[in-house]
Amino acid sequence: MDTSAFPAADCGPALAATSLLRFATAGSVDDGKSTLVGRLLHDSKSVLADQLEAVESASRSRGQDTPDLALLTDGLRAEREQGITIDVAYRYFATPRRRFILADTPGHVQYTRNMVTGASTAELAVVLVDARNGVVEQTRRHAAVAALLRVPHVVLAVNKMDLVDYDEDVFAGIAEEFTRYAASLGVPEITAIPISALVGDNVVAPSAHMDWYGGPTVLEHLETVAVTDDPSDDPARFPVQYVIRPQTPEHPDYRGYAGQIASGLLRVGQRVTVLPSGRTSTIEGLDVLGQSVDVAWAPQSVTVLLADELDISRGDMIVPSDAAVTASQDLTATVCHLHDTPLTPGARVLLKHTTRTVKAIVKEIPSRLTLDDLSQHPEPGRLVANDIGRVVLRTSEPLPVDAYADSRRTGSFVLIDPADGSTLTAGMAGHAFADAVRDAAGAESGREADDDGWDF
Amino acid sequence: MRTAVTALEERENPYALSHLDALESEGVHIFREVAGEFERPVILFSGGKDSIVMLHLALKAFQPAPVPFALLHVDTGHNFPEVLDYRDRVVAQHGLRLHVASVQEFIDRGELKERPDGTRNPLQTVPLLHAIDSNRFDAVFGGGRRDEEKARAKERVFSLRDEFGGWNPRRQRPELWQLYNGRHAPGEHVRVFPLSNWTELDVWQYIAREKIELPAIYYAHERTVFSRSGMWLAPGEWGGPGEGERVEQRKVRYRTVGDMSCTGAVDSDADSIEKVIAEIAASRLTERGATRADDKLSEAAMEDRKREGYF
Numbered sequence: 001m002d003t004s005a006f007p008a009a010d011c012g013p014a015l016a017a018t019s020l021l022r023f024a025t026a027g028s029v030d031d032g033k034s035t036l037v038g039r040l041l042h043d044s045k046s047v048l049a050d051q052l053e054a055v056e057s058a059s060r061s062r063g064q065d066t067p068d069l070a071l072l073t074d075g076l077r078a079e080r081e082q083g084i085t086i087d088v089a090y091r092y093f094a095t096p097r098r099r100f101i102l103a104d105t106p107g108h109v110q111y112t113r114n115m116v117t118g119a120s121t122a123e124l125a126v127v128l129v130d131a132r133n134g135v136v137e138q139t140r141r142h143a144a145v146a147a148l149l150r151v152p153h154v155v156l157a158v159n160k161m162d163l164v165d166y167d168e169d170v171f172a173g174i175a176e177e178f179t180r181y182a183a184s185l186g187v188p189e190i191t192a193i194p195i196s197a198l199v200g201d202n203v204v205a206p207s208a209h210m211d212w213y214g215g216p217t218v219l220e221h222l223e224t225v226a227v228t229d230d231p232s233d234d235p236a237r238f239p240v241q242y243v244i245r246p247q248t249p250e251h252p253d254y255r256g257y258a259g260q261i262a263s264g265l266l267r268v269g270q271r272v273t274v275l276p277s278g279r280t281s282t283i284e285g286l287d288v289l290g291q292s293v294d295v296a297w298a299p300q301s302v303t304v305l306l307a308d309e310l311d312i313s314r315g316d317m318i319v320p321s322d323a324a325v326t327a328s329q330d331l332t333a334t335v336c337h338l339h340d341t342p343l344t345p346g347a348r349v350l351l352k353h354t355t356r357t358v359k360a361i362v363k364e365i366p367s368r369l370t371l372d373d374l375s376q377h378p379e380p381g382r383l384v385a386n387d388i389g390r391v392v393l394r395t396s397e398p399l400p401v402d403a404y405a406d407s408r409r410t411g412s413f414v415l416i417d418p419a420d421g422s423t424l425t426a427g428m429a430g431h432a433f434a435d436a437v438r439d440a441a442g443a444e445s446g447r448e449a450d451d452d453g454w455d456f
Numbered sequence: 457m458r459t460a461v462t463a464l465e466e467r468e469n470p471y472a473l474s475h476l477d478a479l480e481s482e483g484v485h486i487f488r489e490v491a492g493e494f495e496r497p498v499i500l501f502s503g504g505k506d507s508i509v510m511l512h513l514a515l516k517a518f519q520p521a522p523v524p525f526a527l528l529h530v531d532t533g534h535n536f537p538e539v540l541d542y543r544d545r546v547v548a549q550h551g552l553r554l555h556v557a558s559v560q561e562f563i564d565r566g567e568l569k570e571r572p573d574g575t576r577n578p579l580q581t582v583p584l585l586h587a588i589d590s591n592r593f594d595a596v597f598g599g600g601r602r603d604e605e606k607a608r609a610k611e612r613v614f615s616l617r618d619e620f621g622g623w624n625p626r627r628q629r630p631e632l633w634q635l636y637n638g639r640h641a642p643g644e645h646v647r648v649f650p651l652s653n654w655t656e657l658d659v660w661q662y663i664a665r666e667k668i669e670l671p672a673i674y675y676a677h678e679r680t681v682f683s684r685s686g687m688w689l690a691p692g693e694w695g696g697p698g699e700g701e702r703v704e705q706r707k708v709r710y711r712t713v714g715d716m717s718c719t720g721a722v723d724s725d726a727d728s729i730e731k732v733i734a735e736i737a738a739s740r741l742t743e744r745g746a747t748r749a750d751d752k753l754s755e756a757a758m759e760d761r762k763r764e765g766y767f
Contacts (some may be wrong), residue, residue: 020475120632246521301484422637
């Protein structure tokens, strides 16, 4: 098989290399999220004629005069029947500068788990606010989920500016309140943009109604925001997915460890430790899908060859010997419960972390977070669907878990029901979010948080 | 206070992956997850461009070892000869194993009935589920992409199917980070879509970059066709053309490859991959809207077929 790439220039401008941005939208039911998504797709010319015709025809058959752009995104029978979005949908569009994967998440309170799902892979979240209502509980909830999931960039889209006479003071007040709140939760970068999704102001084209605004449109920002961190800053983590052993006449002794680099860089010659065994070796070769390289980085899928014959299998993790992670059977995490069956102390579950699945017991549920006001309820007894809470877990084998604050990839896990295989709970290891929430809640209520009440 | 932060110009970052590299890495990761967690996976292979790209990713994911899965082709009996020829050459070239589930055999045995409109695409579900069941396949790779259709936009990468092969959108498992959950009960299986996040243009750009050979019908060629419901269909033993449908010679190509009875050709001069990419980038029609009759049966045709076990 010829797997060699040839220069993009050979195929003209349509083949120019572009980058990929994954982002999520969040907004309350009437904030105009579907209109914003529809407008982004429509004005970036990503809605093709036959899709628009289908929407027009469906709108007509419902007795509507104008095409309902929400029908572009609400695809399932139940959604169209009820006029609501019940699940995350993924949308794709492109400009000459970038490809976009949009996780279109429902805004209903009871679907917090869907926003968590959409935000888990997002590099940017767009939080919608109705300019007439300003920052409301739901806005705070969205900011908290974005902070909890550590989405690196947040855009505050202040929508319906046409209904407040495009007033700069209205926008500035909302932007200031949101920015202060989200920053205190630990959201690293916040960009506020005044828009009207219905009219099209500052979504794709700059607004003619807001001379006072000098910033980017939503699409411009999506196209230009920097989303790749420097992987050389992070310790390398390589969960072994699969061992490649051809045992063919051409490759009788080949033994390669296949996987996707979760964080950092790997180099030929690097001294590495295999977890959980603790044995060490040296990287002798690196293959990026058929091409031998000296260095590879996250999130490339690669094959690692080691100098020594070690007993390594799926679920092991290869890390630099000078930047290893301690494997432990005790795990404290913030979780979002996803399933209709509640999570209770004493529950026996399966825990999937990177490529390893182990048995685990829920030892304690010390607290549950109320996203509305970031208040915390000690010893809630159980977590029901959409609850966010703190759990203490004991696993049957030691796991090399990083803090989620340090690595979204090696700090995350899911809990699985061993009886029927359902995905129960999404988990983020470590304590970092607790401190941010405590500080934000303290600042918000204008009082010092007391230690007993804010151990979340 | 920052009311608006000027967007950062994207820095020159030597570690940034192109979108094709990012999608390729993700697809390979999905193949390896399945190889690590399932007993009897199989790749559904139609000879269409998406399944060809899927196979290419599988070859890359496990090299220098052979692909650890067999292929499964659901043969409607109305396939394009160019596609069957391509299928057999690929299987021989890479030393793969091929299972064929034949719609014709089910019709001959009286287990399926020909539809009045002659379309065999909806009939594929029965032989597909039979093949999955009788071979005890527990993971079935499909080339479906979320950009194809609004029901597919809601599809997970790992999609649990019940013992009847059915898809229940309300019972889907949430899918977070890259942590795919492949747990299933005996009799159930998981459909896996490594190209979930690819678009039609991504697929074509990748085919160009990797210099992947395709069946010739994807490129513009002179062909005998006739018009039905606004589409150019190929005449054949499946029953076209009907009365009053006039056959003519046109320069066409195919954007999707399925059953001859429901896959239409489009007028095109694009006889090279560069021209195909330019044509798709400028097209105002989706590939399914342009060329697939099966999706036009009702507003939720795809969702309904998926519930019954279709991809």
